[in-house]
Structure formats: C-alpha cells, structure tokens
Amino acid sequence: MAVRRVIAHLDADAFYATCHELRDPSLKGRPVVVGGSGPRSIVTTASYPARRFGVGSAMPMSRALRLCPEAVVIAPDRELYTSTSQRVWTLVAEAMLAAGAVCDGEEGPIAHLEQAGIDEAYAELVRLEKPLAFLRGLIADVREQTGIQLSAGVSPSRLISKISSDLEKPAAFVVLSREQALERLAGRPLSIVPGIGPKAAETLAGLGFRTLSDLARAEPAALLEHFGESRGTWLAQVADLSVDVPLQPVRLRKSISSENTFEQDVDADAARDPEAAARLREQIEQMALEVAQGAVRRGFRGRNVAIKVRTAAWRTYTRATTLPQYTDEPARVVAEALRLWDEHRPDEPVRLIGVRLGSFEHVERAERGAAGGAQDGPDGGTGGVRQLRLVLDPAEG
DNA sequence: TCTGGGGTCCTAGGACCC
DNA sequence: TCTGGGGTCCTAGGACCC
Missing domain, CATH: 3.40.1170.60 (MutS, DNA mismatch repair protein, domain I)
Incomplete structure (x- = not known):
C-alpha cells in the first residue's frame, strides 16, 4: 500500500x-x-x-x-518578530516531536518541519493516525499560548498546501487532495503559484496560458522550448499539480548582507561632491563591518565579498571577489568591500548601496540549534528540542 | 503607485585544466 | 598550427520569495 x-x-x-x-x-x-x-x-x-x-x-x-x-x-x-517567531515554531516543533512526527538528524530526532520564512513552515505529518485532529489542536494551542493565528493548507504536497493555505485567510484550514485542488484551482490565474512571478506570468499569458487549466492544455514541448529544461519541466508539473519537492528540515545559510536605500539619491562623483562621495565610502565600510560581525556572531567564515549598487536611473549592478581563504575578519571584509567600491564606484547619483558576504565554509555542520535556545552560534543551544534555525529573520513582503 | 531589505536559486559565459 | 570536449570555478544578472 x-x-x-x-x-x-x-x-x-x-x-x-x-x-x-x-x-x-x-x-x-x-x-x-x-x-x-x-x-x-x-x-x-x-x-x-x-x-x-x-x-x-x-x-x-x-x-x-x-x-x-x-x-x-x-x-x-526585528527583535519582536524574531522572538515571537521562535516561540511559535518551537511550540510546533515540540508538539510534532511529542507526537512522533520526526526524522533523523545527525544529533538525534528533528521535527519533520521546514521553516520557510519567519512566519511560515511546512510540516510533514508522518506516522500520525489523525493528522487533521493533531493540526487543529496544534493551531489552537499556538493561538492560546502566543496569540498568533496560523492558517493551514493540507494536501499531499508542499505546492498544493502552500496555495491552499492562502485560499481562505485569515484562519484558513483548507484540506485538498490533488484532484480536488485541480478542480478548485482550475480557473485561478497562474500568479497564485509560488514561483510564477510577474515575468513568468507575462510570458505565459503571451503563449495563451492565463489559468491553471490553460497550462494543463500546454504541450510540455512548448514549455521546454520557451522556459528551458529545468523550468519547463517544472511548469509542466505545475500544470497537473504534481510538483513534489521533499521537505528540508535543516538548511544552511548561504550569505549575509546589508543594504540601504537613501531617502534621496546621493552623488557618488568625488569631483562634483567630495563630501557625499566620502559619506558613501564610509557607509560601505560600515556595512562591511556589520556583515562581518554578523558572520562572527554566527560562527561563519566566508570567501566571497560583494558590493551592490543601484543608480538613480535604477541600473543595478554587483561586483564580487573570491578570497583565497575563508575569513570572518572584519578588517579583511572591510578592505575587500572598499577595494571593490573604489574600483567600481559609479560617477552618477546612486539610490542604494550594499555589501554581502557569502560562500560560507560550514559544510560540515548544519545551521541549527535548540529551538528557543541561544540566539546564535552554529550549534549554540540548550540541547532541548532540535529545530532548524535556518532563515533567521527574513522580512515579510 | 515610482518601487525596502533580507534572502535563495538559476543561467550564461569566460577562464582554466586535462 | 589548429583544434576537441568535459569539468570546475567564478562573475554577473535577474527572477522570485517573504
């Protein structure tokens, strides 16, 4: 069976x-x-x-x-959201562990839970006799203990569940099989599918595909031709809601960044406005420091330093270097960011600048900790419930 | 309606090695 | 003297998500 x-x-x-x-x-x-x-x-x-x-x-x-x-x-x-989020997802993880919905981690059982943002997560309810009853109880507990109302979509796949939880918000509890979802979503615009953004929706509309049922009529070959191997295949699977990606209970951070949009554009040309140019350079320095300190705090060392610039005319570019060695030394990161800035500084007004540190070395170990435990450190925690700490504080949008 | 800040993932193309 | 193809590493840009 x-x-x-x-x-x-x-x-x-x-x-x-x-x-x-x-x-x-x-x-x-x-x-x-x-x-x-x-x-x-x-x-x-x-x-x-x-x-x-x-x-x-x-x-x-x-x-x-x-x-x-x-x-x-x-x-x-930020801090308010992070602390509230930790309380919510700790509760969820603990309830799942208590109920036995667990998978094996290197250091013991982990809840079958993938945090997908500060305010959302996927839970795979394995080995539970009455998953829906469990979920209803869990959602009620979370509301009672934290004041946060969770909406739920329940189905055989992440994609369908994600779309479903959005159908009847707030306080949604939508349960659908794949067949029921196909029927219910048939006339919905393709933009309800996570992964189909404005650009893809426009391209698809140009091909005559505006709804999920339109897409179901598409020739897979045509999708492959317009979207390439990987995305074309994915779209063909979206059409019959058969996309199925396993949960990733533990995820590694790939980068830390800091950026800032100015209230008014700033002239970066030192000849025209030396003071403004100096302020920009100082900001790059400040951001590089911030990013490096963030890495130190979390126990990460990176090799890739990048700057980002957006001009007043909305031209965005990045410039990056890969260092010969991993580093978390603030002075090193600052020096690289400043060098990139000095070499690639625009001579036109800018609206945004930023710095990023990436290519972390922490392959050997997952970024996770005890839920609700220590804020940081690759294995920092109290040794209680193990839960992904992955996406630390993604902003909502 | 003039468009944030934090991320992830994918693709194309060049350099370099074998 | 001209030319192969695969693999890896890296940069840059862009779509997308919360």
Whole structure:
C-alpha cells in the first residue's frame, strides 16, 4: 500500500501586524500598517482592517496612506518578530516531536518541519493516525499560548498546501487532495503559484496560458522550448499539480548582507561632491563591518565579498571577489568591500548601496540549534528540542 | 503607485585544466 | 598550427520569495 503523504503549510496571519497588536492591544481592530516612514518606504505588512482599504504588502507607503489616511503606521521591529517567531515554531516543533512526527538528524530526532520564512513552515505529518485532529489542536494551542493565528493548507504536497493555505485567510484550514485542488484551482490565474512571478506570468499569458487549466492544455514541448529544461519541466508539473519537492528540515545559510536605500539619491562623483562621495565610502565600510560581525556572531567564515549598487536611473549592478581563504575578519571584509567600491564606484547619483558576504565554509555542520535556545552560534543551544534555525529573520513582503 | 531589505536559486559565459 | 570536449570555478544578472 502506498504511503499517503500529509503535508501542512502553516502560515501566520498578518504576522508583523499581529506581533504589534499583541504588544499593544489598543491597536487591535485598527488599520495597522507596518513599514518605514521615509519617502521611499514600502508596506511590509498590513493588518486585515487596513487591507479592506486596499493596502497591501510591498506597496509604497505614500500610496498606502492615500488609500487609508487613518492608518496607524508602525516601524518594523526585528527583535519582536524574531522572538515571537521562535516561540511559535518551537511550540510546533515540540508538539510534532511529542507526537512522533520526526526524522533523523545527525544529533538525534528533528521535527519533520521546514521553516520557510519567519512566519511560515511546512510540516510533514508522518506516522500520525489523525493528522487533521493533531493540526487543529496544534493551531489552537499556538493561538492560546502566543496569540498568533496560523492558517493551514493540507494536501499531499508542499505546492498544493502552500496555495491552499492562502485560499481562505485569515484562519484558513483548507484540506485538498490533488484532484480536488485541480478542480478548485482550475480557473485561478497562474500568479497564485509560488514561483510564477510577474515575468513568468507575462510570458505565459503571451503563449495563451492565463489559468491553471490553460497550462494543463500546454504541450510540455512548448514549455521546454520557451522556459528551458529545468523550468519547463517544472511548469509542466505545475500544470497537473504534481510538483513534489521533499521537505528540508535543516538548511544552511548561504550569505549575509546589508543594504540601504537613501531617502534621496546621493552623488557618488568625488569631483562634483567630495563630501557625499566620502559619506558613501564610509557607509560601505560600515556595512562591511556589520556583515562581518554578523558572520562572527554566527560562527561563519566566508570567501566571497560583494558590493551592490543601484543608480538613480535604477541600473543595478554587483561586483564580487573570491578570497583565497575563508575569513570572518572584519578588517579583511572591510578592505575587500572598499577595494571593490573604489574600483567600481559609479560617477552618477546612486539610490542604494550594499555589501554581502557569502560562500560560507560550514559544510560540515548544519545551521541549527535548540529551538528557543541561544540566539546564535552554529550549534549554540540548550540541547532541548532540535529545530532548524535556518532563515533567521527574513522580512515579510 | 515610482518601487525596502533580507534572502535563495538559476543561467550564461569566460577562464582554466586535462 | 589548429583544434576537441568535459569539468570546475567564478562573475554577473535577474527572477522570485517573504
């Protein structure tokens, strides 16, 4: 008998906004918009009352305020989200371990859980007799103990579960087989599929494929021709919702970066504005330091240093070097970033600059720790529940 | 509506080695 | 003197996600 897979996608509703509401209950029920206050800031998360005004993620704040002038704008608070997130996913991991939904890790059992962001995760409910009852209980516990409401999509695959959890938010609990999903999603635009963004959607629309059922009629050969081997094959599998990628309970970080968009463009040409040019150089130095210190804190050493520049005209470029040895020495990272900057500094106004450190050496060991334990260190932790710590604090969007 | 900051993954092309 | 093909490492750009 074939083993029936049950994969849940768990996604916190309006996570950032809810974190703030939990800290300040007077915000509850009001149109809360999390985001910066500068002229170029965008909305990170909008509470459901704010969404009723048409406010949404990634929207320029200026537009959000035009749509909803009475919105309460709140500056993002990383630490608040990280600590709340840890409480939520620790609870989930512990419940799964207690219930026996575990896989083997090098150092013992790990919950069959893949964190996919600060506010979402996939859980594979192996060896549970009543997975749905378990999930409902878990979601109720999480809400009681943390105040966070999780939406759930449950199906035989990550893709279907991910799409499903989004269908009836907030507080969704959508259970679908592949066949039921094919029927229910047939007329939906392809943009509901994670991995099909604006560009791919446009290309597909040009070929006459706008919905999932359109795509199901596509010749696989045509998809391969337009999208190449890898993506073409994937799209063909999306069409019948047969995409199936195993969970990755432990993931390694690949890079650490820091970048900043200026409220106004800054002239990088030293001849025209030496002071501005000096400020930019200092910022590169500062960011390189930050990034290197982040690596030190986490016990990583990298080999690849890169800078990123976006000009006022929205031309974006990166310049990178690979060092002969791995390093976490701030002075080394700073020196490389400054060298790249000096060699590739634009002579036109810039809107963004950034620094990244990558190509980490930590192959030998997964980045994980005891959930809710120490904040950092490759194996830092209390030795309790083992859980991926992977994506540390990805912003929402 | 003029577009953040943190990431991941993929592709193309060049250098270099055998 | 001209020319092979595969593999690896690296850079750069871009799509995409939260």
